[in-house]
Amino acid sequence: MFIFSRRILGRVGRKKKVLRIGSRREMMTPAHFLCPISLDLMKDPVTLSTGISYDRENIEKWLGEGNRTCPVTNQEVTSYELIPNHAIRRMIQEWCVDNRSHGIERIPTPRIPVSSYEVSEMCGRLEAATGRGDHRECVELVGRMKGLAKESERDKKCIADSGSGRVLAACFRAFSERYEVEDLLKEVLSGLKWMFPLGEESKSMLGSEPSLRCMAWILKGQDSSAKRNVVLVLKKLLSLDHTYANVLAQVDEDVPRVLFEMVKSPNCPSARKAPLEVLYRILTSSSEAKGKLVKMGLPSLVLEILVDAEKGVAEKALAVIDGICDSQEGKGSICSHPLAMALLVKKIMRISEMGTELCVSIMWKLLCKGDEDENQVIEALELGAFQKLLVVLQVGCGENTKERATELLKLMNLYQDRVQCLHNSSGFKYLKKSY
Known part of the structure; x- marks a missing residue:
């Protein structure tokens, strides 16, 4: 937490920050260009409801830590809307240009962050397009949503917190039996992997037999990126409700084999972690699947992985071995190794x-x-x-x-x-x- 005294604030208001350029030259930065929190040049100045301007990153961190007062005035914040201060931003940019001969680089014009209203509007359009069965518009909207999420962690969190997970889960369920729109199904799964935790309604839609059957179908395909996304979604879904693991094993009996192959020949050692967790959920929920996995040679494979596995993979490997040991056949295969x-x-x-x-x-x-x-x-x-x-x-x-x-x-x-x-x-x- 940042603590400001009147003496410190007064000193910041009267003096200018010194920027050292090279070994001899010095540059004085106008005090009103500095963020009151970090005392660094503001790159994206925004104004709080108290009328004080801060750099967006710093004030968002301040408010994100649970603070409900203005760092400078100590007044209670009545609105958490951060209004871009274009005037001060343009002044800072002009000052940077005027002093470029001193090695000052012009700050780029920041992109305006996505708002909850924009996300709600996109979700509404996606719901409507899903209802009409318009998969092309759905692909466009899901792609736009993913693109915005890549801009910053702040935008990603805003999208996830605005109910997008429910809309994406509904979209996936609606198109889950239309394999000809494979591009849309893969796009939705790519977005869903960072939307967890999901509510009960979203969870039930993703855990339905058509949705799980569709994920199993993608899992058996050749698209390695799509397969990783399926495994990540399944990992998070099954951690919320392990009963879906039994349904998954029943809707497609090839799923355990595909997961076994992903663990056996991963793209990188860390890529084993998610499929091992999904395998653990399946073998502890389905005795039939456990028997198949033991016969495939899962005990020997996991023990060999355990020899030099890093922490995350080792924990998952041990969990799988623990689950295997719940059956007599599994215990025998472990003991004989x-x-x-x-x-x-x-x-x-x-x-x-x-x-x-x-x-x-x-x-x-x-x-x-x-x-x-x-x-x-x-x-x-x-x-x-x-x-x-x-x-x-x-x-x-x-x-x-x-x-x-x-x-x-x-x-x-x-x-x-x-x-x-x-x-x-x-x-x-x-x-x-x-x-």
């Missing part, structure tokens, strides 16, 4: 708090839930799991994780005398120990 236990022990307290909790959860499902496999318990002991679980309890963790770690320690304690060296694991010498 030679890297499984070594990776789980290695990743404890190496990724994040969530990563540690997931590692403990997976180990608990493998060792404590169901038939006890003493070879797995002994392997975990040899890898140093006992010491790491003790540290987890010492540094603190959630209640559920605490209970599972305690149960694992009690189980491992029964096998302590059968392990000669707690830190020896000849089969995993290439894995660096983190304890």
Whole structure:
């Protein structure tokens, strides 16, 4: 928060800011060209309801932080409309031109930000065009909306906050069974990916069977950019309501396979994050889809990804493994992988708090839930799991994780005398120990 005293404001009003040009020359900037907040030359001067002019970026940040008073006068702001001060902006531009010989560059004329009224007018036109089934006008309006959003984060937020998500969701639902207007469907999805969170009405339209079937159809196409947009929309939609994951798996049985391929051969390592999250939602909602994914080799793929994955991808990979371990077939596929236990022990307290909790959860499902496999318990002991679980309890963790770690320690304690060296694991010498 900025604090202004009368003494400081008086000094700013009487003096001019010095701009240093080169090593010898100095330039004096007129005080009324400076933003009272940053004391820098205003690039986009706007006037508040109190009559004081500020640079738009600074006053928007001030108001965005929850302040409801004018920084200079301390008066309560009666209107949050920022009126462009064209007069002072033109004066600043003329001054810049007059002093260009001193190295002063002319500030560009700022583009007027989009207003909520303009967005509402576009949404109204889009709704009308959707009702008429005019996909060409819809493409034009959605493209214009996306273009405005690219201008600035302020415009993007204004568009998202003005109910555009509901209108785009309705448009997608209305055209979801008309695959010949593929260009419109892809444009809408591209805009929807940054419109979340959505209201109940919008969520139900996107989660309807026709909409999900259409997204699955685009997902199976060759347009990699459109496929990424589908996955991002699905990721956010399923995080709002995971029941749609089961519907998605039912409307098109090829979806798990397509997502599996996206995880297996991504454009870049970070591109795995969203499809892994969607896969997690699907396999925890549909036992049939989980069985298919296990047979495809998802457990082995995710474990291999986990070896050197960055934090975000590693957390999603562990969540997928945790979901796989909820079935007997899934547990068997994880246990049979030679890297499984070594990776789980290695990743404890190496990724994040969530990563540690997931590692403990997976180990608990493998060792404590169901038939006890003493070879797995002994392997975990040899890898140093006992010491790491003790540290987890010492540094603190959630209640559920605490209970599972305690149960694992009690189980491992029964096998302590059968392990000669707690830190020896000849089969995993290439894995660096983190304890």
